[in-house]
Amino acid sequence: MQKAEIKIIFYLLQDSANVRQNFRQIAAETSTSIGSVHSTFVDLSERGYIIDDGMTRLLRKRQSLIDRWVMAYNENFKSKLLIGRFKFLTAKAKDQWQDIALPDTLCWSGEPAAALQDGYILPQRWDIYTSDTADALIATARMIPDPQGEIFVYQKFWKKNGILPLIVYADLLATGDDRCREAAERLKSLI
Secondary structure, three states, X not given: OOHHHHHHHHHHHHOHHHHHOOHHHHHHHHOOOHHHHHXXXXXXXXXXXXXXXXXXXXXXXXXXXXXXXXXXXXHHHHHHHEEEEEEEOOHHHHHOHHHOOOOOOEEEEHHHHHHHHHOOOOOOOEEEEEOOOOHHHHHXXXXXXOOOOOEEEEEOOOOOOOOOHHHHHHHHHHOOOHHHHHHHXXXXXXX
């Protein structure tokens, strides 16, 4: 999967109604071209993920598509979204990370998002997505840039604000860590 296909499939997986939108709407929502939307739909139809009888379009084999998307996202796209790394300014800030008020342009993902969801996991790595610059993290007065830091900041590629379960799921699986895999399984019902 290429970047545009990853973005389009991500959008389709967010809401089952999205597959019924016209290609122009999907292209606008995903910041891709209409041609990319068309070729993605052709590919998904050929692989049996989309059924289109001319009257209605349906997304099928959802879990299989999620698995395929997660692998492609982690292998082909996520590293290109990395803006930089940060560290907590103090040990106290790290211990009280959940009290940090992130601006609306930023959202937790991976381990911290899973911890906020059900408290099952204690984060060792912090993933954050932003639609702004990473400078907003400095404004919290609890994080500073550090090329070896435990906070990974990624450029957000979707429009909706807040934590998105599919991204959290993918970020947890990307670690290869057994405890993160267990946390991802616990979140599976949300995607």
